[in-house]
Amino acid sequence: MAYSKEVIQHYENPLNVGSMNKEDPKVGTGLVGAPQCGDVMKLQIKINDDGIIEDAKFKTFGCGSAIASSSLATEWVKGRSIDEAMAITNTEIVEGLSLPPVKIHCSVLAEDAIKAAITDYKEKQSKQQDNSVAQ
Amino acid sequence: MTVNIPVFMDNHSTTQADPRVVDAMIPYFTEKFGNAASRNHAFGWEAEAAVDHAREQIADVIGGSGREIVFTSGATESDNLAIRGAAEFYKQRGNHIITVQTEHKAVLDTCKKLEREGYDVTYLNPAKDGLVTPEDVVGAMTDQTILVTIMLANNEIGVVQPIEAIGHAIKKRNPKVIFHSDIVQAVGKIPVDVEKMRxxxxxxxxxxxxxxxxxxxxxxxxxxxxxxAPMIHGGGHERGMRSGTLNVPLIVGFGVAAMLAKTDMKEEAERMKALRDRLYDKITSELDEVYVNGSMEHRLPGSLNISFAFVEGESLLMAMKDIAVSSGSACTSASLEPSYVLRALGIGEELAHTSIRYGIGRFNTVEEIDYTADVTVRSVRWLRELSPLWEMHKEGVDLTKIEWTNTH
Structure with a gap:
């Protein structure tokens, strides 16, 4: 299969590869996919006191399109509020990378990863609030 | 010596025509263009003589007679003709066929078609090393069995089945059962003798x-x-088994290729094996969590199939873009399913997704092997840095204990 130039660019020079401390209350971690399916994405976001995503990192096991989708997703969430990041859809990723129909599931996984990271962050925040209320 | 890229190391999929083969073919496109079935003029006689010579050359590599060669468009047609043809011709004797789960699709899909037509097919499950035993085969035989079809060497993992022992066991149990083998990957690489193999x-x-x-x-x-029973009807060519005007230039080339395969085999096989072992040693000395798929002992000399755990195959092919190899990853197949061959061996889907097939051939050099090993090692290391699974593995996380999402 021929890859789009956008996919090749992100695959060869992926942005925001790495990991953040998943115990940090400011960090949300999303882990989606399954090794048996050939795709696993870990996407992490770090949210500042103003509720803005100030940093994002990813690691992905998957095809070139999956790696490119997660690279683009981390780049897009940076600088956005949580609600803005929640609004990112897989179709935008499909368009951004010119993904063929057979690779749409990669973009779906990237959207899921963003949402999972935000959910994880929110859960951490509510637990912290519960803790402070209890104290 | 420099390496010319891209490097072709996918010789199970196809091979470069030997220049000696091409040279022999050319006159048969131009001045020697006769129809081998033209019985009454010199053009036809010349073509027929060339075809008959090629039959002998081809039969000679496998220990058969030239008169036993039926030309087809390729092995897919040969497999179809053998299986459908025998099933139809011998249907009075029974309706049971035995094959193996790791066969080429040309065999499996033909068997599936016959199942829909009322035949019973047993698909033997190979052991973890990819091999079936004579006992497996004979154990599956019934009084309805008319045909057994088992490949000699596997196109994906390169393992070589004990065809001689299987042939003897089948014929001992019932000499009337027809024994067919797809020997495509083995010819010219290991000795083939249709008599010894029964x-x-x-x-x-x-x-x-x-x-x-x-x-x-x-x-x-x-x-x-x-x-x-023939599948293609027409002028009764090839003793009525396969009608159609013979493609004389291709047949002449096939003959020369067979002749070269016979004369060069011993030396070439040793060279292929040395290159394959060099590639294997270089990769395994630099990387851990690397698994060979299929028996290393019973294997074609130029064949290597490796799973690189925690690295997905298609992304690895992309990283190794200057080297032509193939992968058992789902993403590289039209079906989006990981390799059925690896799954039949009981290899987990997570490892099937990470497999790469190297097929070393006549024209590969030591420099190409070293380059391929270097690129493989570099690419796997880079992709493991990108892999959350590798990170978790390094942290000591048991990946089988994780509740994964999206498990389809």
């Missing part, structure tokens, strides 16, 4: 042995005579 039919393809694409053969035993 075969009744064997499928060959020219382009897997440095010949041209679009020509293959089915060897069909004459003594005792094996009968098949």
């Amino acid at each position: 075969l009744d039919m064997a499928s060959l393809s020219a382009h897997k042995m440095y010949g041209p694409k679009g020509i293959g053969a089915l060897w069909v035993r004459r003594r005792p005579r094996v009968r098949i």
